[in-house]
Amino acid sequence: MTAKPSLFPSVGRVLVYGVLLLAAAFFLLPLYAMLVTSFKDAEEIRTTSLLALPGGLNWSAWSTAWSSACTGVDCNGLRPFFWNSVTMAVPAVLISTLWGALNGYVLSLWKFRGSDVLFGLLLFGVFMPFQVVLLPMSQVLGMLGLSSSITGLVLVHCLAGLAGTTLFFRNYYAAIPKELVNAARMDGANFWQIFWRIVLPLSTPIFMVTLIWQFTNIWNDFLFGVVFSGTESKPITVGLNNLANTSSSVKAYNVDMAAAIIAGLPTMAIYVLAGKFFVRGLTAGAVKG
Structure with missing residues (x-):
């Protein structure tokens, strides 16, 4: 029984x-x-x-934090900084993710002589402290005429995140059967056709992981934002720091708290709405290759 x-x-x-x-x-x-x-x-x-x-x-503290709190000498709240971060984060996340997917595709399914060495050198970017690249990156942005601009910040975040996104996709694509790619090549599919029609449809889990990972890193970044931004291109992390450190006769803790929550809402929303996809993607990557 x-x-x-x-x-x-x-x-x-x-x-x-x-x-x-x-x-x-x-x-x-x-x-x-x-x-x-x-x-x-x-x-x-x-x-x-x-x-x-x-x-x-x-809701008065929230309204003040959004539209009228002083961040230094400017008293327009976090609104301009928030939209600067949106303008910066969205293209940087999409470009770095697609770039990493293409790199991972080449380094795993279209190997060439020296590809493993190139991948190993690329991994240095995962472990390199970002403080090391501040001076050379500022010189490069100056040469390109992108200093103190949102476009310059997008470029910096794409380059800084490229090693990590390549690592994610390369390890994920290494588990795709080579026979699948070889069969497509025998049927006449070229490099891009295989990538768009075969590999990308299989990449939803790792795409979700990389998008969430990159968005979190880029949105919450302070170092690049404070070093490479100008007066009109500062991201929300810099705006929040300026708001919290702006001196006044009475410290408005309610405004500071509302501002901190506003700055963190996008990443919180991403994890609430897409957290299950993040976990699934990590699990899928953990059992591959």
Whole structure:
């Protein structure tokens, strides 16, 4: 006779769930504190505890952070910085991802003499500190006439992310059967036809991983943003830093918290909406090659 399943979870499972809930609460506590503070006015911040709920949903701090908070001598809020980041991140993510896919395709399925050596040299970019390339990159941008521009930032992020995206796609494509590519070549398909019609349709998992990874890195980058941007091209991370460090008679913690959440909303939204695809892509890459 088979034993009937218990209506109550085992002690071990309860302990595991308890530890996970505690870890999640500990991880989300700073976000909770930021969120409740952003809805409080100055009086509530002074008279209530950090974790106390606000008396109501007061959106004034959010409006100020978005459109009228001072970031140095400029008092237009985070709005221009936000759209600078959008203008920079979207093309940089798409270009670096497609570029990495093409590199991975060549280095795994169209190998040539020295391709493994080239791939090994390219991997230096994954481990190289970005501070090392600041001076030569600034010289290159100056020679190209792209200094202090969003186009220059796009180029910098494409080059900085190329080693990582190539690594992702090369390892993923290494598991594609060579017979599939050889059969397509025998049927008359050329380099680009195989790439667009055969390889890319198989690449959805790794594409999702790379897009999310690149968007997170580029959107949250501060180093390149503060070094290579100009007055009109600063990304949101630089704007947030300027807002938080702008001195005033009374520190507006609610505005700072609202601004920080606004700066992090796109990446949070990406992981909430596409997190399952990220996990699937990582799992698919983990069992290949």
